[in-house]
Amino acid sequence: MRVQVYHGLYTDELTVDPKILKYVPSSKREAVRECYKDSDGYWITLHEGWNADRMDFPCRTIHEDDIKELRYQIAGIRRL
Secondary structure, eight states, X not given: OEEEEEETTEEEEEXXXXXXXXXXXXXXXXXXXXXXXXXXXXXXXXXXXXXXXXXXXXXXXXXXXXXXXXXXXXXXXXXX
């Protein structure tokens, strides 16, 4: 699913894949800016004010090769 987000004079087209979003608990879905799968694996980017605490260093991007690892990282999503 493509989502258009308007920021003043320009538009970002974000991808929100419902097959990935279903692994994100409802209490953390507001943190997800974008989620998709490509040839490099699974990606989740977070909105400002959220952090992926279980990544190697604090960041707003989660990238994993498989769903098991992605779900582990999703559990570490926290509001700053």
